[in-house]
Amino acid sequence: MPWAKLRSHAAYNLATSGVAHWKLRDLPVAIDDLEISGPSFYGYEPLQKALAQHAGVTPDRIVAAAGTSMANYLAFATLLKPGDEVLIEHPTYELLIAAARHVGATITRFPRLHEAGFALDPETVERAVTPRTKLIVVANLHNPSSAFADEATIRAIGEIGPRVLVDEVYLDAAFERAPKSAALLGDQFIVTSSLTKVYGLSGLRCGWIVAEPKLAEAMWRLNDLFASIPAHMAERASVIAIAELPRIRAHVRARLDRNRTILHRFLDSRAELDAPRVPYGTTAFPKLLRGSVTRLCDLLRSKYETTVVPGEYFEMPDHFRIGIGGDAEPLEEGLRRLGLALDDMMEN
Numbered sequence: 001m002p003w004a005k006l007r008s009h010a011a012y013n014l015a016t017s018g019v020a021h022w023k024l025r026d027l028p029v030a031i032d033d034l035e036i037s038g039p040s041f042y043g044y045e046p047l048q049k050a051l052a053q054h055a056g057v058t059p060d061r062i063v064a065a066a067g068t069s070m071a072n073y074l075a076f077a078t079l080l081k082p083g084d085e086v087l088i089e090h091p092t093y094e095l096l097i098a099a100a101r102h103v104g105a106t107i108t109r110f111p112r113l114h115e116a117g118f119a120l121d122p123e124t125v126e127r128a129v130t131p132r133t134k135l136i137v138v139a140n141l142h143n144p145s146s147a148f149a150d151e152a153t154i155r156a157i158g159e160i161g162p163r164v165l166v167d168e169v170y171l172d173a174a175f176e177r178a179p180k181s182a183a184l185l186g187d188q189f190i191v192t193s194s195l196t197k198v199y200g201l202s203g204l205r206c207g208w209i210v211a212e213p214k215l216a217e218a219m220w221r222l223n224d225l226f227a228s229i230p231a232h233m234a235e236r237a238s239v240i241a242i243a244e245l246p247r248i249r250a251h252v253r254a255r256l257d258r259n260r261t262i263l264h265r266f267l268d269s270r271a272e273l274d275a276p277r278v279p280y281g282t283t284a285f286p287k288l289l290r291g292s293v294t295r296l297c298d299l300l301r302s303k304y305e306t307t308v309v310p311g312e313y314f315e316m317p318d319h320f321r322i323g324i325g326g327d328a329e330p331l332e333e334g335l336r337r338l339g340l341a342l343d344d345m346m347e348n
């Protein structure tokens, strides 16, 4: 996270995993729609209703949280005691591990393999489960690879035994291919998400957890320690933004389709990169077949003013992550520069 916040910025920033920020002026918000304080207790009722409708569940299953980050933390802190075992996919979003570590959980891992397109394999998960495993953690879509798990796969993981947390912050980037949310597959699932990544609405911090009502209540109580009263203006703007999601989704879809064509054209032209081609999502996670990713990223940044995320942040130092959520022209130029950096590396 310090790298992402302090060192990822560049003229051609391909290091982000979300879609470019949506502007307030592009939402139908009037000043009178926003208010500094309001009736927000265990949720702001209009937002609870909007989130519940978005998630396809009743409002008593929704816990509003400051982004998926807080949603994941609240879920871990509610479900795990120090010493409890939590089984997390590898590679993964680093902060899932950091949050589990922070609540004192013992972390075990199961692999998602490059050779299998980073697919989620229920048998691999089951082999890694022990009698002490309290929680299994996966992301769908997967960060960093954007690999997608279908409903049958998620169901099979739910049948293994322990509860399953599915981080679905990227799921809507699969559009009509997106499977049903795991939240609709049974009470053993806890789902976290937000409007951050797919909808470019990060600044609203509109995140949520979907959990069975008793668990949801425990999470609300825990949230009293951290974010007892949320920023009400953001709650109000979030209600307005959720009503606009169909329009935003159409815009994002066109953007990602166009950018994915650009990305795949680039990947097809580079024999030293091996990346599963995925028809959805906001990121790709190529493997560099020859040479050092650290050297590549340093050169790319210093000589070509372009950043991608080094795979070391996903515990896979021979990979790197490319984000395609920005505008098409800088993406195209950033990829051209990545090509030049690769050429430089291969020559020297």
Ligand SMILES: Cc1ncc(COP(=O)(O)O)c(C=O)c1O
Binding pocket: 017, 066, 067, 068, 069, 070, 093, 139, 143, 167, 169, 193, 194, 195, 196, 197, 202, 207
């Ligand atoms: C898998 C995953 N979960 C959660 C987050 C954080 O999301 P938010 O901005 O909603 O807190 C990220 C951000 O990169 C992520 O990749």
